[in-house]
Amino acid sequence: MSAPVFREIKGDPRCRARLGELRCAHGTVPTPIFMPVGTLATVKAVPPRDLEEAGAKIILGNTYHLFLRPGHELIAALGGLHRFMGWDRPILTDSGGFQIFSLEELAEISEEGAAFRSHIDGSRLFLSPEKAVEVQQALGSDIMMALDTCIPYPAGYDTAARATELTGRWARRCRAAHTRRELLLFGIVQGGMFPELRRMAAEELVDIGFDGYAIGGVSVGEPVEEMREMTRVSAELLPRERPVYLMGVGTPEDLVESVSMGVDMFDCVMPTRNARNGMLFTSTGRIVIKNSRFRDDPGPVDEECDCYNCRNFSRAYLRHLYVSREILASYLNTVHNLRYYLRLMEGMREAIAAGRFIEFREEFYRKRGATPPVR
Amino acid sequence: MSAPVFREIKGDPRCRARLGELRCAHGTVPTPIFMPVGTLATVKAVPPRDLEEAGAKIILGNTYHLFLRPGHELIAALGGLHRFMGWDRPILTDSGGFQIFSLEELAEISEEGAAFRSHIDGSRLFLSPEKAVEVQQALGSDIMMALDTCIPYPAGYDTAARATELTGRWARRCRAAHTRRELLLFGIVQGGMFPELRRMAAEELVDIGFDGYAIGGVSVGEPVEEMREMTRVSAELLPRERPVYLMGVGTPEDLVESVSMGVDMFDCVMPTRNARNGMLFTSTGRIVIKNSRFRDDPGPVDEECDCYNCRNFSRAYLRHLYVSREILASYLNTVHNLRYYLRLMEGMREAIAAGRFIEFREEFYRKRGATPPVR
Numbered sequence: 001m002s003a004p005v006f007r008e009i010k011g012d013p014r015c016r017a018r019l020g021e022l023r024c025a026h027g028t029v030p031t032p033i034f035m036p037v038g039t040l041a042t043v044k045a046v047p048p049r050d051l052e053e054a055g056a057k058i059i060l061g062n063t064y065h066l067f068l069r070p071g072h073e074l075i076a077a078l079g080g081l082h083r084f085m086g087w088d089r090p091i092l093t094d095s096g097g098f099q100i101f102s103l104e105e106l107a108e109i110s111e112e113g114a115a116f117r118s119h120i121d122g123s124r125l126f127l128s129p130e131k132a133v134e135v136q137q138a139l140g141s142d143i144m145m146a147l148d149t150c151i152p153y154p155a156g157y158d159t160a161a162r163a164t165e166l167t168g169r170w171a172r173r174c175r176a177a178h179t180r181r182e183l184l185l186f187g188i189v190q191g192g193m194f195p196e197l198r199r200m201a202a203e204e205l206v207d208i209g210f211d212g213y214a215i216g217g218v219s220v221g222e223p224v225e226e227m228r229e230m231t232r233v234s235a236e237l238l239p240r241e242r243p244v245y246l247m248g249v250g251t252p253e254d255l256v257e258s259v260s261m262g263v264d265m266f267d268c269v270m271p272t273r274n275a276r277n278g279m280l281f282t283s284t285g286r287i288v289i290k291n292s293r294f295r296d297d298p299g300p301v302d303e304e305c306d307c308y309n310c311r312n313f314s315r316a317y318l319r320h321l322y323v324s325r326e327i328l329a330s331y332l333n334t335v336h337n338l339r340y341y342l343r344l345m346e347g348m349r350e351a352i353a354a355g356r357f358i359e360f361r362e363e364f365y366r367k368r369g370a371t372p373p374v375r
Numbered sequence: 376m377s378a379p380v381f382r383e384i385k386g387d388p389r390c391r392a393r394l395g396e397l398r399c400a401h402g403t404v405p406t407p408i409f410m411p412v413g414t415l416a417t418v419k420a421v422p423p424r425d426l427e428e429a430g431a432k433i434i435l436g437n438t439y440h441l442f443l444r445p446g447h448e449l450i451a452a453l454g455g456l457h458r459f460m461g462w463d464r465p466i467l468t469d470s471g472g473f474q475i476f477s478l479e480e481l482a483e484i485s486e487e488g489a490a491f492r493s494h495i496d497g498s499r500l501f502l503s504p505e506k507a508v509e510v511q512q513a514l515g516s517d518i519m520m521a522l523d524t525c526i527p528y529p530a531g532y533d534t535a536a537r538a539t540e541l542t543g544r545w546a547r548r549c550r551a552a553h554t555r556r557e558l559l560l561f562g563i564v565q566g567g568m569f570p571e572l573r574r575m576a577a578e579e580l581v582d583i584g585f586d587g588y589a590i591g592g593v594s595v596g597e598p599v600e601e602m603r604e605m606t607r608v609s610a611e612l613l614p615r616e617r618p619v620y621l622m623g624v625g626t627p628e629d630l631v632e633s634v635s636m637g638v639d640m641f642d643c644v645m646p647t648r649n650a651r652n653g654m655l656f657t658s659t660g661r662i663v664i665k666n667s668r669f670r671d672d673p674g675p676v677d678e679e680c681d682c683y684n685c686r687n688f689s690r691a692y693l694r695h696l697y698v699s700r701e702i703l704a705s706y707l708n709t710v711h712n713l714r715y716y717l718r719l720m721e722g723m724r725e726a727i728a729a730g731r732f733i734e735f736r737e738e739f740y741r742k743r744g745a746t747p748p749v750r
Contacts, residue, residue, distance in 0.1 A: 034724055041695065045702040047683070070670070070695045078691055086687040258584070276702075298453055312461040316453055320445045322415065327420040327651075327705050362743070 006243045019352040023144035024090035025182050031264040034345045035060045041085040047332040048087045055342035060267045064096035072138040078245030080140030092143035095132045101150035122367045123246045137180045146174035148188040153221040160192030168204040168216035180212040184211035195233045202237035212243040219248050235262040271341045278322045281340040285368045294319040309341035380586045381618045387732045392635030394727040399465035399517035406639040409720045410435045416460040420705040423462045430717035435642045439471035444671040455515030467518035476525035504548035507694035512555045521549035523563040528596040535567030543579040545731035559586035572607045587618040594624050610637040646716045653697045656715040660743045669694040682714035684719045
């Protein structure tokens with residue numbers, strides 16, 4: 001019998017935070033982990049070697065985007081996604097369900113799958129659960145996601161129930177289509193904002209049996225308290241011997257809170273997208289680099305940060321690059337924000353290992369002049 | 376007596392190509408050399424450490440652009456241009472004359488200097504010879520350029536003569552304003568397409584006495600044969616104990632031909648700008664990466680190239696990034712094109728050192744299926 005996909009190394013007696021490791025075809029990933037988003041076979045603006053330097057252990061690709069452009073068959077012919085984009089550590093690909101939901105206003109969901117029009121050239125396309133797995137196997141993703149149907153917010157119980165049940169049937173078909181078993185397949189818990197539906201979804205997915213479980217359909221417009229509550233409810237429903245992945249979340253605060261609820265994996269466009277828009281994360285809070293108060297500021301973005309940006313450049317220089325619309329601004333800002341997120345995760349892993357996650361959380365809030373939310 | 380600014384290490388008995396070294400405040404630069412253009416305190420899309428890796432020994436900044444944004448006083452307050460942009464090797468700054476000529480349609484040139492409107496906010500600005508030196512001294516440029524007046528193409532003899540004479544008087548005022556003598560000051564030979572004016576300009580500049588001499592006012596729209604002829608004429612007029620800098624030139628072929636005429640230094644936006652537009656230089660000629668024939672091409676841009684791009688990525692991936700408008704395309708393409716230019720210069724330096732520059736030139740053309748122009 002081979003080693004388990006996921007191993008919990010150390011738990012925290014005072015909350016559900018835990019240190020673990022996740023075995024993937026391209027290496028073992030320490031958890032809790034943040035995965036930078038590399039939508040189109042590139043984490044925007046950052047070369048792979050700089051991602052490694054920033055501490056990225058696993059990144060995310062988008063099945064939907066790569067299916068459209070350049071196409072999974074082309075990528076497979078060129079040796080798979082890792083080789084194509086020059087990244088030899090693990091890659092997780094989402095299934096395309098969320099993109100069809102968010103990008104394709106004219107998508108038609110049927111029992112069979114999702115029919116939609118390409119946002120690039122308008123061509124008609126069809127993504128079934130089997131096709132989603134086929135595409136991800138062709139890409140060679142270390143972790144593939146089952147195709148799901150995302151539920152808008154707000155949604156009534158009946159709408160949410162129907163979508164959740166369909167996601168369950170699709171999950172079963174994905175599992176049946178999964179032939180490259182060295183690549184992991186995760187199921188996605190939907191259920192809208194209804195704990196009972198979340199419970200039914202989790203039970204069905206566990207019955208099918210996946211290598212890991214994701215919490216989907218949060219961060220879709222609901223208030224942050226509701227998002228946190230759904231995360232907590234969903235995480236508690238999932239088996240502790242499998243990794244738990246919270247999709248598309250979130251702020252640094254969201255990451256800290258979700259880790260305390262037992263979440264092991266995260267992805268979010270926030271560090272990369274906000275970087276390109278000039279918003280930078282620091283240990284004391286966020287800054288908007290174009291602000292005129294940084295015009296002659298000789299200090300780094302974050303005194304605590306060890307990234308290439310903070311070691312070499314001033315806020316004044318970054319402001320100059322940003323207001324001058326220089327491409328280098330996107331690179332330097334993204335390098336910093338990713339390092340901030342990845343350092344935050346490193347800090348949490350170290351704190352769990354040292355049995356002081358609760359103290360780490362308190363210090364995290366104290367530095368930004370805040371107090372931890374009541375849990 | 377201190378060591379000379381420029382030292383010719385080895386000449387070529389069959390042409391005017393020569394190996395040399397140029398002593399600057401921030402280090403000694405081997406010649407012939409190509410200087411990547413870093414207009415606004417950044418070589419577009421490329422971090423300083425990647426420039427070093429590509430082999431850049433000296434880069435160029437733009438007095439005009441930095442004067443407008445963020446301003447030389449701000450840069451001086453932050454420790455100078457090197458520190459501001461995180462580059463500790465030499466920097467040459469042009470004087471702003473060419474930018475006023477090319478960007479400011481409403482510039483008014485008088486004996487005193489150039490009055491113009493900012494292309495950013497329309498504010499009225501004035502650049503005199505003294506101000507151009509003051510700005511460059513504040514930036515801390517290793518090599519400063521005297522303020523010149525550029526001559527449009529075509530221009531009649533009288534127009535060219537008046538502008539050339541004014542450039543001479545401005546050069547004298549720049550020299551008088553030059554107080555930070557550890558920073559070098561170069562004069563610029565104008566004269567339009569008239570060899571007699573070029574001769575007068577060179578004689579006047581040599582009479583004033585500069586640390587080096589630049590050939591200006593070429594590559595302003597004239598046919599390539601005329602550009603080469605003006606380069607040859609001008610280079611032969613300049614003292615061999617000083618470096619000769621051909622401004623704003625040019626193609627790989629221009630570099631090879633100009634080195635054979637005795638030029639030591641070059642700058643041009645071509646490798647960087649063309650990279651951002653998807654045009655890549657290779658040892659066998661140029662390629663346009665968006666071309667559909669590269670769609671599934673697994674090979675590197677240039678089999679001969681040792682850059683980060685060519686060592687790790689395929690033409691198919693670069694095409695995908697370019698057609699997807701990914702920022703990483705600008706980075707990877709620029710890294711390659713700069714390495715191509717810098718490797719070409721390295722090849723010329725090695726060939727001169729080995730006494731085989733003429734053979735290098737022949738091989739350079741042979742690889743691209745061409746023959747050297749008759750000289």
